[in-house]
Amino acid sequence: AQTVTQSQPEMSVQEAETVTLSCTYDTSESNYYLFWYKQPPSRQMILVIRQEAYKQQNATENRFSVNFQKAAKSFSLKISDSQLGDTAMYFCAFMKHNNNDMRFGAGTRLTVKP
């Protein structure tokens, strides 16, 4: 079974600074997808960024980027120029290729301080 580990229950960062959220996963699969979701106080799950395991290039979406280390099974999220609106729970998720199962990590609560 696949497991996703987020070892940082809570983090904080000053506005405009950079923060990195950690995620590791365990799988024997070679083809899969990784995601970072944001869940603000409204509890709506919002996709932040996704990475296909077969792609070596790290995904980037504006201020959000990942450091995908396939051999190390690591998938960290970097948020640059943090904004107050980035305050939320962040979940790392794993999904096998051609499979419906999406497995989530325990989440990291990020607080951006003014």
Added chain:
Amino acid sequence: GAVVSQHPSWVICKSGTSVKIECRSLDFQATTMFWYRQFPKQSLMLMATSNEGSKATYEQGVEKDKFLINHASLTLSTLTVTSAHPEDSSFYICSARSTLAGLSSYEQYFGPGTRLTVT
């Protein structure tokens, strides 16, 4: 595009009664829908996967007779919590997956969730 709605957003029911939660894909056809449960300050746990026109597949430990899932059309799935008890109080989130061109076939689009409180 790729909007998923849930109704109701919040429901309070008495112990022993049943409650139905709807999940709709508004602007795309969802061949597969998923139901998750989230307890306070915890992560999402997959309860079941439903494919249109077929029986749902439940995760281990999820009572299929208690959590009835129906996926009667490509845009609607329902979760019925039968004989609800206070321990069923939770946040229920659905998501939908589309195979339409233009939408990633592997990505899940999440609804806003339904808060269930059983008194």
